[in-house]
Amino acid sequence: xxxxxxxxxxxxxxxxxxxxxxxxxxxxxxxxxxxxxxxxxxxxxxxxxxxxxxxxxxxxxxxxxxxxxxxxxxxxxxxxxxxxxxxxxxxxxxxxxxxxxxxxxxxxxxxxxxxxxxxxxxxxxxxxxxxxxxxxxxxxxxxxxxxxxxxxxxxxxxxxxxxxxxxxxxxxxxxxxxxxxxxxxxxxxxxxxxxxxxxxxxxxxxxxxxxxxxxxxxxxxxxxxxxxxxxxxxxxxxxxxxxxxxxxxxxxxxxxxxxxxxxxxxxxxxxxxxxxxxxxxxxxxxxxxxxxxxxxxxxxxxxxxxxxxxxxxxxxxxxxxxxxxxxxxxxxxxxxxxxxxxxxxxxxxxxxxxxxxxxxxxxxxxxxxxxxxxxxxxxxxxxxxxxxxxxxxxxxxxxxxxxxxxxxxxxxxxxxxxxxxxxxxxxxxxxxxxxxxxxxxxxxxxxxxxxxxxxxxxxxxxxxxxxxxxxxxxxxxxxxxxxxxxx
Amino acid sequence: xxxxxxxxxxxxxxxxxxxxxxxxxxxxxxxxxxxxxxxxxxxxxxxxxxxxxxxxxxxxxxxxxxxxxxxxxxxxxxxxxxxxxxxxxxxxxxxxxxxxxxxxxxxxxxxxxxxxxxxxxxxxxxxxxxxxxxxxxxxxxxxxxxxxxxxxxxxxxxxxxxx
Numbered sequence: 001x002x003x004x005x006x007x008x009x010x011x012x013x014x015x016x017x018x019x020x021x022x023x024x025x026x027x028x029x030x031x032x033x034x035x036x037x038x039x040x041x042x043x044x045x046x047x048x049x050x051x052x053x054x055x056x057x058x059x060x061x062x063x064x065x066x067x068x069x070x071x072x073x074x075x076x077x078x079x080x081x082x083x084x085x086x087x088x089x090x091x092x093x094x095x096x097x098x099x100x101x102x103x104x105x106x107x108x109x110x111x112x113x114x115x116x117x118x119x120x121x122x123x124x125x126x127x128x129x130x131x132x133x134x135x136x137x138x139x140x141x142x143x144x145x146x147x148x149x150x151x152x153x154x155x156x157x158x159x160x161x162x163x164x165x166x167x168x169x170x171x172x173x174x175x176x177x178x179x180x181x182x183x184x185x186x187x188x189x190x191x192x193x194x195x196x197x198x199x200x201x202x203x204x205x206x207x208x209x210x211x212x213x214x215x216x217x218x219x220x221x222x223x224x225x226x227x228x229x230x231x232x233x234x235x236x237x238x239x240x241x242x243x244x245x246x247x248x249x250x251x252x253x254x255x256x257x258x259x260x261x262x263x264x265x266x267x268x269x270x271x272x273x274x275x276x277x278x279x280x281x282x283x284x285x286x287x288x289x290x291x292x293x294x295x296x297x298x299x300x301x302x303x304x305x306x307x308x309x310x311x312x313x314x315x316x317x318x319x320x321x322x323x324x325x326x327x328x329x330x331x332x333x334x335x336x337x338x339x340x341x342x343x344x345x346x347x348x349x350x351x352x353x354x355x356x357x358x359x360x361x362x363x364x365x366x367x368x369x370x371x372x373x374x375x376x377x378x379x380x381x382x383x384x385x386x387x388x389x390x391x392x393x394x395x396x397x398x399x400x401x402x403x404x405x406x407x408x409x410x411x412x413x414x415x416x417x418x419x420x421x422x423x424x425x426x427x428x429x430x431x432x433x434x435x436x437x438x439x440x441x442x443x444x445x446x447x448x449x450x451x452x453x454x455x456x457x458x459x460x461x462x463x464x465x466x467x468x469x470x471x472x473x474x475x476x477x478x479x480x481x482x483x484x485x486x487x
Numbered sequence: 488x489x490x491x492x493x494x495x496x497x498x499x500x501x502x503x504x505x506x507x508x509x510x511x512x513x514x515x516x517x518x519x520x521x522x523x524x525x526x527x528x529x530x531x532x533x534x535x536x537x538x539x540x541x542x543x544x545x546x547x548x549x550x551x552x553x554x555x556x557x558x559x560x561x562x563x564x565x566x567x568x569x570x571x572x573x574x575x576x577x578x579x580x581x582x583x584x585x586x587x588x589x590x591x592x593x594x595x596x597x598x599x600x601x602x603x604x605x606x607x608x609x610x611x612x613x614x615x616x617x618x619x620x621x622x623x624x625x626x627x628x629x630x631x632x633x634x635x636x637x638x639x640x641x642x643x644x645x646x647x648x649x650x
Binding site for chain 1: 488489490491570571572573575581582583584585586587588589592616617618620621622623
């Protein structure tokens, strides 16, 4: 049985299309309308009518259809386009409600599909009702419409406090004010006259010159940065909620733009748990699902933007009942891996030390030595973090130091496997195993495995595919050690 | 190493192909270095011109040596094999890589040939998967071997004719 569906955009979608037709011209247009004389307004009115006509045409030409196992989208005013993709190529559907859409009670639907050649073809319905979005999801993903809130179990809900803490411990939110300041400076540079210089002089005159004043100014700036970071996180992830209706996970978030991502539970191929240096003192981590079809760009795979470490296992068990515990011990990698971490970390800081000694600058020597010590500590920690474990079903991998990542993945899901070894690794008897996942899920690597560890791992990850690659002596060795263990 | 090498090698003409490619790169480098040195010298910056000439000369010598040495190694270490469940490719002699692409994950199989490769009467086989990092290529085979390989990979991947 194949689902049938035939539809247009929601009638109010014309407003969205009109907004789109006007594009970036909307703001200047409003300014001119408010300030100019009647003739200019008349010209603009004609332009507006043309845009409205265009939007109406675009609306009337837009059709979507699901029939015979294909999704078909017809659109375009000047250049008509018909795009057709087989329903089984659809990897996911993302529903967003930008600000204007929320005013109109509409949503935007993006269909992420796997296209031949690995590039992604994206189809989107610019403005439909929530019911239409559900109907499309049901027809394309062959699933029942998303159940009412009552039947859904809440797996995770982020509290405002946690989100604020997540914001002030996230580098990208902390650095956001810098980007804003850059933009403002660029704008100010374009202002006429010496307004900026005069403003600058005034600021310098009024700036505090005593120690207390400077300290207060710096403190105020720091508080402002923290507030902006917290606000950014709250804005993006407001009321982040993951619910479960048995087959699907639904993640909703956002204050102004509400974003809804639906994830088929069967398509979850693993989970990433990350922590950073800033978040470690608070024992906070972020959790992402690895799912075929949802690119990281859309943030579509986030299960929890900030979460206490102790709660992670409960969350990922709710997604995958047999998921391994992120806190359970892993198999360490050989001591040669520690030497390799140190050898890779030291050349730059040591060169700086030599440089400083040559210059005979005492403070520079001190700084270079401090940097060397830090590099050694990070290298040792990088080694300590390295590890992997295979429980017969999922492969758990950990790596990193300042940014740590623990992943558990389905070892049969990758689009390709790869073993790499550099000359240094070969001399140390090490190699790196890569698992390349498709569709925006990226790659995961098991760094600096011992060669014998790699051989045993390949043999158990996917025996029928990977065992034929092993060199004869390896198979013999593994069989012998297996036999020894058995007796 | 823990993995056995795949069974098949590339066409032996690939050694000459890589040599020509390396020599072309060397010739381009020579042209750039000479032009840069002449321009700086004419501009009156004699010291800078010498530095450009010495550093550029070293780069050119390195490229020339690599052009003669690496094709043999690249050829020796590049192997491929169609296994029961996947395509197995080994490449690289300094940084060695062994790739396995399960047939079930292959999205497209194509043959391509640039002008230089065509001049040698060879074609390359490209395999793509859903992962950008998960594809592979076999850079030089005679057309009949490449055609047979393409057909076999497409058949095992369950791809329709012409995709």
